[in-house]
Amino acid sequence: MAYDLKREEEVKEFVENLGIEYRFGCYKENKPEVCHLLADYLEAIKKDFDKAAKVYKSNCMEYNYGKSCLKYGNYALIGRGREKSDPQEALKYFEKGCELNDPTSCLHAGLLLTATGPAISVQRDVPKGYNYLKKSCDNNEAMACHYLAGMYLSGVPKNPKEYNPHNPEKNANIDFLIKPDLKQAFQFAKRGCELGNVFACANVSLMYKKGDGVEQNLDESKKYFEIAKSLQNAHETTKELKFQQGLESK
Incomplete structure (x- = not known):
């Protein structure tokens, strides 16, 4: 059936039928890629974050769909579709997504494990986080390459409180988990640039x-x-095109 998407009632019918198709493909045909689309539909069209979270979570755990692990991890991190944020729960799903070779899940797991600051409640584990970031970069996630470059530019101190970014001379005697290495920094920055990261370039x-x-x-x-x-x-x-798209055709 062809829909006239300029007519409001036909748009509504199209959207409802889309949801029915996604539910059928997910629950009857057991297609993980369709389950992910159903969760996206619940999130973007229905604004039902609680239901979307449940579909993302089950699609990650039952069907091992990496992109759904990433989405549920993001929900857990920001507290969407749940009562409050849970970074530790988020890390669990980012790590599973990374095991399933989703490079953005690897990026998020790496960032959580290497981040510092009072707002970070995940136990810092730089070697483990580094490995996640490296896998992400190796799988063409530009931001991971850029972040790795930054780690080598300044180094990663064992005790971040001892590090003084404004007075490098005072950092000469502190212990580093990753020592500054400008050659490594350049290689990761160049890779990030090749993948389209403007800051890396x-x-x-x-x-x-x-x-x-x-x-x-x-x-x-x-x-x-x-x-x-x-x-x-x-x-x-x-950004401008996204804001203006469709205006000229009205």
Whole structure:
């Protein structure tokens, strides 16, 4: 059946039928990818976060669908579809998603395990977190590569309270879990840039300009600056298109 999506009543009918199709595909045909779509439908169309959370959770645990593990982990982290935030529960699902080779789950698990600060209630485990971030980067998650570059740029102190980012000389005698390594930082930044992370490209440009971790090359610095600028402009254009889409056709 063809729908005229300019007519409100037909849009409503289309949306309801979509939900019926997703429920059938999930509960009758046991298709995990359709269960994930059903949860997305409950989240985005019905705004029923409690039901969406239950579908994401069961699809992760029963069907081993990595993207649903990621979504339920995010719900647990921010307290959506539940009474309160539970970072430890979130980590459990991010780790399962990572085991199922979802690179963004690996990223989130790595960030939780390496983060510091009073708001972080997850036990810090930098080696484990590093491995998650490395797997994420190896599987083309640009932000993970960018984050790894940052870890090597400044190093990761064993005791973050001893680290002084504004006075590097005072950091000479502290213990590091990951020592500063500009060559490693450059390699991860370059990989992040290749995958489209604008901040990674900006770092590559700066490192070429200063000769940090790579031989100084002002031409390459300018090249990566232009790449970063192009990515930033594309991002701004995409945001504008999303805001304006459909206006001209009305």
